[in-house]
Amino acid sequence: MSKTYTAATAAADVETTLNWLAGRWKLIILFHLFGGQVQRYSDLERLIPDISQKMLAQQLRQLEADGLVHRTVYPVVPPKVEYRLTEWGQSLCPVLDGLLKWQNAKPPV
Amino acid sequence: MSKTYTAATAAADVETTLNWLAGRWKLIILFHLFGGQVQRYSDLERLIPDISQKMLAQQLRQLEADGLVHRTVYPVVPPKVEYRLTEWGQSLCPVLDGLLKWQNAKPPV
């Protein structure tokens, strides 16, 4: 259960976590899903005008692979695909709040 | 005081924060300074064997510019430079703890 932390291992663990969020578009996708919002692929395209189809699909695949996002495919024609956060993905919201609070505590230069 | 948050602005704010930590070596440098530790440039070189001098200097400059790290130059020969966290930099530690807790709450795939 317990783990011996060195600077290197602790840094590596945090880095793993940050890498889940590190894509150019991942945070903005996540914020469009926080609060239980459900979005279709085309909704996200509309909400994030500057993203290319390649990047949208890629970032969604990575978020899905990392367990943050759940993808639902409805077998209809034309295709319908919905994205929502997993429960664990939702639980990221207060963590990011903590990050924002820290940011806002930054003293003036 | 108050701020109107949209998905885009909130994402941008979090991204700003993540960018302060995003360099390849920044986290490991930070973890070598948490807890009030003071390190000389050569200490960090020794503690982080794989880092090049260029990267060590560059990442330290960025951390300093972002207000996380304080640099003290002693006007002696040979030169002596010490790095320590600012108070605000120290206050990042519990925030990263929150991140690690979230990571550890990840359900098995």
Next chain:
DNA sequence: CAGTATCCTTAAAGATACTG
């Protein structure tokens, strides 16, 4: 000791075109 300066490599992202 504590750095710069310069050149090179590589991964991420962007642009564009195509498809079941």
Next chain:
DNA sequence: CAGTATCTTTAAGGATACTG
């Protein structure tokens, strides 16, 4: 509608040599 595939661009990082 919801994607792939392919090619090009760019910025971060790495290697190496030099210096006050």
